[in-house]
Amino acid sequence: MLNLLEQHPELAASITCNPVVYDFLQNSLTDGLWYWNLLQPAEGWVNAAFWQTLGYAPDQVPADPAAWRACIDPTDLAAAWQRAEACAQDSSQEFDLVLRCTHHEGSSAWLRCRGVVLRGNGSSTPWLMGALFDVTKEKYKEASAQEVATHYSSILSNQSVYIVKTDPQGNYTYVNDFFYERFGCERDIIGTSSLLSIVEEDRPKCLEVVIQCFQAPEVPHQVILRKPYRDGSVKSNHWEFKGILGEGGKLTEILCVGYDVTLLLENxxxxxxxxxxxxxxxxxxxxxxxxxxxxxxxxxxxxxxxxxxxxxxxxxxxxxxxxxxxxxxxxxxxxxxxxxxxxxxxxxxxxxxxxxxxxxxxxxxxxxxxxxxxxxxxxxxxxxxxxxxxxxxxxxxxxxxxxxxxxxxxxxxxxxxxxxxxxxxxxxxxxxxxxxxxxxxxxxxxxxxxxxxxxxxxxxxxxxxxxxxxxxxxxxxxxxxxxxxxxxxxxxxxxxxxxxxxxx
Missing domain, CATH: 3.30.565.10 (Histidine kinase-like ATPase, C-terminal domain)
Structure with missing residues (x-):
């Protein structure tokens, strides 16, 4: 930090004269600092914490002062410059971006940059003072969550299996499009009893499996049930019921996944x-x-x-x-x-x-x-x-x-x-x-x-x-x-x- 102030006296003046800059540095527990000349983007400075966050040992830090630019994704660097320019034009705008970086080992890393645009006393050159925070773990978790969400969404929209959810009382809370299509159900089926759509002789079997879901939640329970199709025929379907626990360990819903086994049973x-x-x-x-x-x-x-x-x-x-x-x-x-x-x-x-x-x-x-x-x-x-x-x-x-x-x-x-x-x-x-x-x-x-x-x-x-x-x-x-x-x-x-x- 002392090295930065020696190289940039205008920053030292800003810290001394501008309480905003002082508070920014005082309250930021960062994983790196970034000082960037917006008129000459090739000119900038990052501290040792920046390199450490990206996996560089002290003796591995590049000697080239501009080496930091190669670590930041070019697209994100350009977006950061545009955002900083906007902040320079309008001080009411905030600078808060996530930058994709390359870790020393070659993997991806993400740094969140929160910054302020500064001008030294008597200087018209705008500089971006950025505090960097490592959000790599959060990004990986977010990507994983997105992958799960995408996978779950693909399951729900699956056109080869039925996806049904009911509340603990057995009323429909969700059915996928494939279920609607095959059974010819109207959209107002939500909220009605799922038991009524099952052939009467098979309802005791269904109730037995529901009881098993309460007794052993989060474990799949299998059953074959017959349902009438939209064409008037009755089809046999293999179902896997699973009781889903919510907060407090109480069963909040039953997830049912099924597929047609009529031909198999006939054979x-x-x-x-x-x-x-x-x-x-x-x-x-x-x-x-x-x-x-x-x-x-x-x-x-x-x-x-x-x-x-x-x-x-x-x-x-x-x-x-x-x-x-x-x-x-x-x-x-x-x-x-x-x-x-x-x-x-x-x-x-x-x-x-x-x-x-x-x-x-x-x-x-x-x-x-x-x-x-x-x-x-x-x-x-x-x-x-x-x-x-x-x-x-x-x-x-x-x-x-x-x-x-x-x-x-x-x-x-x-x-x-x-x-x-x-x-x-x-x-x-x-x-x-x-x-x-x-x-x-x-x-x-x-x-x-x-x-x-x-x-x-x-x-x-x-x-x-x-x-x-x-x-x-x-x-x-x-x-x-x-x-x-x-x-x-x-x-x-x-x-x-x-x-x-x-x-x-």
Whole structure:
């Protein structure tokens, strides 16, 4: 400062004679001082604080007195000169500008310059006395804030996502143009309840997410909600709700960002439908294999027995009887094979293979197919099923179920007493209930309860037992949304109960 006063005695005179200049210097805690000749702009002076603010060490300060000019942006320097000239013409104007400067490291720095225009005693040369303040941090913060504001503004005006704000009560306080356009809302939607624009069935989900926003604010909560579009369609939208806290830590608004996921959900539903169809088809193919390996064997055994009896028959009358029985058995086998086609038919409606069947007629057909075995073993069969009673089933499955249960009753009959098989059925509010009871060997249900309907599980020592019959039966009953259970006691017999649900 002393160096400045020695070089510019007019400034010393101004400080001595002009209290404004003295107060300016006295009250300015500066990051630099600047003294500039407005008539000869190349002439000027800056103090050591100026260079220090711009990152120069004492031994790095340029020797050229005019070196300070290179540190200030030329455009800003010209603006400063014009402003100072205006202040020289009109003392009522203030000099207050922000100058862009180049830091010693090459980065940008900003210095705010507040100054006064001075003239020494008897001198007409105007000089600018400027106090410099480092506002670099403030400028960077301002730029960052502007960037955030620009980014936020771009989000709000986004034409691919919906931006909605509501107050804590759920009333609209802001919606972006994209929301207005897609949903066909009027501008007077502001202040109305956002809940009313949601499909009624989805409103409980929306309220649940709003409660989560209160319980865990500043954390995104996701939900899919349906809204009616301006074209009358209903679209599904994925929303992210976030409770925004204001002063005092209280929730002041809820920010909602959403986008259309209707096509995505439709594709997922199609994929799930295809998966369901494929799963059902796999079940049918699996049952096809089971029936081929197990049920056809029963028909084959019956035919083999008939052929043997036919070869041993004595007399025309006996041969005629066995030929009729053989014809009936082959017809039953043909029906079974035809019904198998339903299992492997590919269609989009997994319930389509079901059809209505008279239960007693189906039982009689199965008994006819097994008539040789039943007669051979002198088994009494009782059927208490109303002729008009129908069930809605997959025909091949019903054929397989009846064949399995009745043939098992024949196969596992007790040899120490006359055998009987009793079939009963009745309609109930839940559907048709069929029971197949016998007085055969019985099963230890306490011991085998968990394995009873398992695959390859056998409970007796019969040579032809394969352990797949009950597994097939349970699988097929459940494939038709039915249920099967068993009550059995060793040495007493078994009763199988099947519930057919009427859902064609």
């Amino acid at each position: 997922l539903q199609r994929a799930q439908h295809l998966l369901d169809v494929t799963s059902q088809q796999n079940i049918r193919l699996q049952n096809f294999a089971y029936i081929i390996s197990h049920n056809i064997r029963s028909h084959s055994a019956n035919l083999t027995s008939l052929v043997q009896l036919l070869s041993e028959a004595k007399g025309k009358e006996q041969k005629t009887m066995f030929m009729q029985m053989l014809a009936t058995s082959t017809e039953q086998l043909a029906d079974t094979i035809v019904n198998l086609n339903d299992i492997v038919t590919i269609n989009n409606n997994v319930s389509k293979p079901k059809a209505s069947r008279a239960l007693k007629a189906e039982i009689d057909k199965t008994l006819d197919a097994l008539s040789v075995l039943i007669r051979q073993h002198h088994i009494t069969v009782e059927v208490a099923v109303p002729p008009a009673l129908t069930v809605t089933v997959v025909p091949a499955y019903l054929d397989s179920i009846l064949l399995n249960l009745i043939s098992n009753a024949v196969k596992y009959r007790a040899l120490d007493r006359p055998a009987f098989i009793r079939l009963q059925a009745q309609a109930t509010p839940e559907g048709v209930v069929l029971t197949v009871a016998d007085n055969g060997l019985g099963i230890d249900t306490v011991r085998y309860r968990a394995k009873l309907f398992g695959m390859y599980k056998t409970f007796h020592d019969n040579e032809d037992a394969r352990g797949v019959g009950l597994f097939i039966t349970k699988n097929q009953v459940e494939a038709m949304q039915g249920t099967i259970s068993v009550d059995s006691e060793v040495g007493v017999g078994s009763t199988f109960t099947i519930q057919f649900h009427e859902n064609p």
